[in-house]
Amino acid sequence: MKPTLVILAAGMASRYGSMKQTDGFGPNGETIIEYSIYDAINAGFGKVIFVIKEEFAENFKGIFEPKLKGKIETDYVFQTFDLKPFGIDIEIERSKPWGTAHAVLAARDVVKEPFCVINADDFYGRESYQKMCDFLKNGVSDTQFSMIGFQIDKTLSEHGHVSRGVCEVDADGNLAEIHERTKVYFKPDESGNKTIVFEEEGREYPIRSNSRVSMNFWGFTPKIFELSAGFFKEFALANTDNPKAEFFIPLAAEKLIRNGQASFKVIPTQNQWFGVTYAEDKPIVQECIDRLVAEGEYPKDLWK
Template identity: 55%
Template sequence: MQKPILVILAAGMASRYGSAKQVESFGPFGEKIIDYSIYDAIRAGFGKVVFVIREEFLEIMKSNVGAKLPESVEVAYAYQNFDLKKFGVDRIVERQKPWGTGHAVMSAEYEVDKPFCVINADDFYGYDAFQKMANFLTQRADDKEMALVGFEVGNTLSDFGYVSRGVCEVNTTNHLQSVTERTNIYRKNQDIVYAQDEAEIALPSETRVSMNFWGFTPKIFEIARSLFPDFVEKNHENPKAEFFIPDLPDYMVKQGIANFSVLPTDAKWFGVTYKEDKEEVQQSIHRLIEDGHYPERLWPEKKVVDESIYLDF
């Protein structure tokens, strides 16, 4: 049985957080959130890790993450940059940031040749999500049946500001009907709402949302390449336009190209959208270690790189 691939999106600018949160330390021996995701993925059965990064992050990721991983795990790096020609786009567009998470997935194409999972570098998902996705990718995935892990929106919020989530419409057979990116979700008193056109629209706490924990086959690259040029053409004058991952499954479902199983989890997500989130993340990881979910030290001890030389930019 072929082991699936884990693709980690780590090219973000960390604009709201204010630093390179992909390499911030949260565990007792300097472990990052990304370390816990990789640890969970390996024990769930993943065999290769692909980091999608900005090229200038290469030595950071190699020294602080990649070099610590077991030799049994294949590691690769893919660059998300501003070169549009490799995606069939001749137009030159001036931007400060790449084109979003869908564009990041496209950037990993040449390192992926089998069913794979996509996650964010700075989100803590928990082992349950990796186990369910690994089982799906090895037993059920094909070009007509893909998946996402659906978290309850009430388990995915920050106490310090709004978050972006792909809000899912799910049918009675746990298949995705649509997914819509909502970029301003937050708590208001006892409710959860998102802002749209100067209105606040309520979301039930149990609403399934995408945390960018997707299970794809390489078919997704064909779909992305077919949609991306038109997206660029329509948005080349909008420097903040983003080609989101949820746009791809949403299109595939509505066009009858593929179904997406929603793999439910009641795990509590946590992450570092804002600097103020850091203390809560550290405490949450400490509790998981105390409860025996993780060893105190994730990886065998190796030479430690002084991270301070990388974090001042």
């Protein structure tokens, strides 16, 4: 059975200023999502599921269906504010979705096979999909999940701070802990070289340039739906008065590790990650894609 690719695309892209999920970056206006799907098809994935807001559906289908028809099976699920499916009868007022782990739960009725989860606006590189597909076919189980571990110095923006989940990996190559750092950036030193720091309560702390980070590229079986649904219910009820609280995948992963319910193999990659947090990132991403096309990594017209 071929694994499935689940793309999280319900975010509002507030720092970017527009719908970066459907913005064009390739030579013919290809979205970042299209490069992800292209790599996934070549790696051996058999289906792609878009997790979106319901109001995005017509736009998404208009963009992706003509290009993907006959190449890979597609489906769409909606991340909503309805908490009744989780046994919560109260209404909690929010202006944004509940976060990435909640978005994964939106796919629980349509995913029946091993699957991986990615962000819509992140460019991960071909190797990442091949390694994840191989793991989902040969290494995954209901107690052994995975994540692709990127080197932190290959994931930062030149245009501002970013959030990164900095990983500690044990001797068996499994995730031991993940530390959410919400303000990570390059800092030039006196000699002009750049170090990496994160800021917390007004103080700066160094991070090793070869530290592994999570860029939200995870591998699961459908067992994750059962395991994380209860966690989400607890989280939502504990945050009824916190409209900015988000149930992130690393929060669920840490709880599973602490409870001894699952482990997460950290699959290392040397791929250069790039993405669009800020509008200023767009020309850089376009240049990176143009270079990959020129090097023959991707065809100039992705779907011909």
